[in-house]
Amino acid sequence: MRQMKVFDQKHIKNIVLLGSTKSGKTTLAETMMFEAGLINRRGKVEEENSVSDYHEIEHQRHSSVYSTLLHTEWRDYKINILDTPGIDDFVGEVVSSVRAADTCLLMVNAQTGVEVGDELVWQQIERFKKPTIFIVNQLDHPKADFEFSVESIFDTFGRNAVLMQYPLQPGQGFHQIIDLLKMVMYVFPEEGGRPEKRPIPEAEQERANDLHNALVEKAAENDERLMDLYFEKGNLEEDELREGLRIGMTNHDVFPIFCLSAKQNMGSGRLMGFIDNVAPASADLKPEPLTDGGELNYDLNGDPTLFFFKTINEPFLGKVSYFKVIAGKITTDQELYNPSTETTERLGQLYIVDGKKRHNVDELVAGDIGVAVKLKHTYTNHTLCLKGKNTILEPITFPEERLRVHIWSESKDENEKLGEALREIALEDPTVRVEFSNELKQLILSAQGDLHLETIKWKLKENYNLNVIWEMPRIPYRETIQRPAEATYRHKKQSGGAGQFGEVLLKIDPYFEGMPEPSKDLHVRHKEEIDLPWGGKLLFYNCIVGGAIDARFVPSIKKGVMEKMEEGPITGSYVRDVRVLVMDGKMHSVDSNDISFKIAGAKAFSSAFAQASPKILEPIYLVEITVPDHQMGDVMTEVQSRRGMILGMNPEDDHQIITTQIPQSELGDFSTSLKSITQGRAQFHWEFQDYQPLPANLQEEMVREATKLMEA
Structure with a gap:
């Protein structure tokens, strides 16, 4: 050696x-x-x-x-x-x-x-x-x-x-x-x-x-x-x-x-x-910035401090961690503290590497780059330092994702294994993001582009023996209403013993900020304003008088309404921005119970919703595209072909920054198209902005498809 x-x-x-x-x-x-x-x-x-x-x-x-x-x-x-x-x-x-x-x-x-x-x-x-x-x-x-x-x-x-x-x-x-x-x-x-x-x-x-x-x-x-x-x-x-x-x-x-x-x-x-x-x-060079606003010099006499800039899983070896010594000197078998995970790591052996070849070294000094293997709790962007110092270097900010797909295994039994494999890959590559969407019921993989995705697919096959498929994710639409409507629903079920009975009359209105309170004729007994987890609001009023329905059943009516809002009556999407007024109903001294009024509330809400000019809302993203001047026209044409709205343009050197609104449903392959149109010169940043009504022709098509699915 x-x-x-x-x-x-x-x-x-x-x-x-x-x-x-x-x-x-x-x-x-x-x-x-x-x-x-x-x-x-x-x-x-x-x-x-x-x-x-x-x-x-x-x-x-x-x-x-x-x-x-x-x-x-x-x-x-x-x-x-x-x-x-x-x-x-x-x-x-x-x-x-x-x-x-x-x-x-x-x-x-x-x-x-x-x-x-x-x-x-x-x-x-x-x-x-x-x-x-x-x-x-x-x-x-x-x-x-x-x-x-x-x-x-x-x-x-x-x-x-x-x-x-x-x-x-x-x-x-x-x-x-x-x-x-x-x-x-x-x-x-x-x-x-x-x-x-x-x-x-x-x-x-x-x-x-x-x-x-x-x-x-x-x-x-x-x-x-x-x-x-x-x-x-x-x-x-x-x-x-x-x-x-x-x-x-x-x-x-x-x-x-x-x-x-x-x-x-x-x-x-x-x-x-x-x-x-x-x-x-x-x-x-300038000192390295710290998360607390301070700085750390490359000081040979300072306290030992390492910054980890890369992590990779090598076949037959496991996790390999690449670090730069920022201060002090480190030696084999040294123990250092990770403030991010609040754990201690022992650097069993230190290496310098030439590709896949590793060379043992006894020590590394400030300014040098080395490798450690099989660290348990340390990943990219982590700092190791002396215990008690809690030194954390400013992490690397990695580019945001440019492409999202719904990914699943060809074998349904392996989807849990797939999730674990993707999480390991994401720890290795911070430009990969993985999340399970409870709303869409899909595992979403975010990456930098088509080639990046193909590389991930290769890793899953070769390293984890997983064959995967992907497609564009579903779109998280929302449902709401455009006018008031009323509906009554009676739930009645008789079996051998006690039966089920509950009748609910309710009215629904479109909610908007600052809307007036209901008429005094309705005798509001209780009002509840709910900020929905998926955005928007539900205003729920108890307007029942004369004991038509016991107060103890009103929470069950609200629960039925909420369950139906979580799976919208039109397309199964979340419902938002609705005011619900429970105005009347009937109950039975023996057969009425919570489940009866929950069902009656849900059914009455669905019936009223269908009569209230339901509207599907689609997520809109604010997209900023930086493009060379001479390619601006091609990019604007592409944006408009995706139902995008140009909000403004600002020059920056020999580039233009185009600010647009584009529906999420049109952004699936936007990164690939933009790269093709501009030969890779354009860059973009996107972030969710708000929900806007889906055009009528697209709503009709979407409702037809949803109806077919429900019937099937």
């Missing part, structure tokens, strides 16, 4: 590889490990032998599904690498990795320039304000266009991006890079690897000088002392340049641009050297 080196806090750098699918993230990770001598042969995604993409589902898909932790060592520095998926459906893996990293490496494919996936990833980088390096990769490809790629970076992310290098003759035969920090040309052998340093060719000298001066100016902008030196000398030394770039990166004001071919191993060593010498370590 290879002996693990011990690194001090300043010599540990944490990077995350980001970018669209096929941008070369996994290939770069392999190359960095190979270049450092940690692996003897570089694996390939398509050959299913890379260190990073080791899960079976990744082998089948030939692309990353999970973020993967690995590491490399370069010139006495340890670089922890988080390799992330490039597909937006797995955004949760990206968000947690960006939170854990110190520096983001955003890979740009030299064939295409900035892609939609890069723009989406940038939203997460901006959210955490992490130092960022742009990497133009695949410069050896015949269709590589470096100038176009760099312009797309400037156009999309702004002029704080600055060239560190540029290639000489990108495309087939690419093997030369001009470095603007060191002002040399690197010439790589045909098989890649260690380059030869040569002077910059005379034909390139003027361009290189101009770009070098631009780099110097950008580095000097970030520090008054460096700016004074720059004005005094007209240039900066290499170490001064590095310092200016480090300050600018730390402040999220400078974004260096590197170029390379990960596949040919040309440029990765220089990139790793820059990460070592310039990219910030954890201790250089």
Whole structure:
């Protein structure tokens, strides 16, 4: 077993590889490990032998599904690498990795320039304000266009991006890079690897000088002392340049641009050297926020504190928990406290990992990333600290769901097992949400998109031996009335002994806020105002005079009404916003009892409801869509085709925020359609707003279907 080196806090750098699918993230990770001598042969995604993409589902898909932790060592520095998926459906893996990293490496494919996936990833980088390096990769490809790629970076992310290098003759035969920090040309052998340093060719000298001066100016902008030196000398030394770039990166004001071919191993060593010498370590960054409003520094001498950013269940191993050491130093067999679950966890063994390979270590220090296995009560977003400290780091906020389905097992006997399996998956992946809807009588699974759902289906089959089916969930409609109505119902049942008898006359009205009290002629004896659990109100009045019905039976009448409101007379949906007045009735001295009046109350309510112009209400969602200007028309057409109402539009940079109201019944595949229309560029946020009447033609159709079901 290879002996693990011990690194001090300043010599540990944490990077995350980001970018669209096929941008070369996994290939770069392999190359960095190979270049450092940690692996003897570089694996390939398509050959299913890379260190990073080791899960079976990744082998089948030939692309990353999970973020993967690995590491490399370069010139006495340890670089922890988080390799992330490039597909937006797995955004949760990206968000947690960006939170854990110190520096983001955003890979740009030299064939295409900035892609939609890069723009989406940038939203997460901006959210955490992490130092960022742009990497133009695949410069050896015949269709590589470096100038176009760099312009797309400037156009999309702004002029704080600055060239560190540029290639000489990108495309087939690419093997030369001009470095603007060191002002040399690197010439790589045909098989890649260690380059030869040569002077910059005379034909390139003027361009290189101009770009070098631009780099110097950008580095000097970030520090008054460096700016004074720059004005005094007209240039900066290499170490001064590095310092200016480090300050600018730390402040999220400078974004260096590197170029390379990960596949040919040309440029990765220089990139790793820059990460070592310039990219910030954890201790250089802002303190981590705490839930109580305080902050926690990456302090080696502080109390041991861990933050868990990822949890995964590995076959044959169980729960694997990924953490970052925020403060202090942790050792094997150490016991720490979890304030969120109020439990103590023992860290039996500590590991650093390279994909599926685990390496034992005795200790990890602040700023490092490690793994623990089989923790009982600790999951993603939890903090471990010393008992009595109750330190809780601000949790990661994961994106809300974009797609909901009703899911069930092909075998009815396995639905309980399915619920447990989904809860385990949701603990592993915080972008998955699972709930059983008592109203709809359905198990609802929420996810990020179709591919995310298919991945969950694969896990259920392979890990839990469950075959599942899903469809769009039912819609939680509501029923109400539009005009007053009265009805009488007599319940009479005679058997051998005592019978059942109860007669109820009641009136129902549509309820609205501030409605006047009933006429004094009705002699209201008691009024009850009930806030219904599903929204809306029931006003229940006892207006019985002369002892027609004993007061002891009135609660049974109300119970019958409430039961019928829980299963509406028209479609079986909840009833809301009704005023019920019990006005008269009859009872029998022997046969009347609670069950008789409960049945009579329910039947009288149903009969009156049918005469009161019943109305079905549908849930309406407020949807905010952020869309590029040039795609706004297509999105508005899509919204209107879904019975949506445009409420407003607000410009934001080169985007528009469209605020709309859309019925929930029209939102089932909205995420998929929006992604297709905008090539994934549009994002949306949705939240329940209120209930509104269903259009008459749709209500008629819905009532017909409900009637058929009831008859069946």
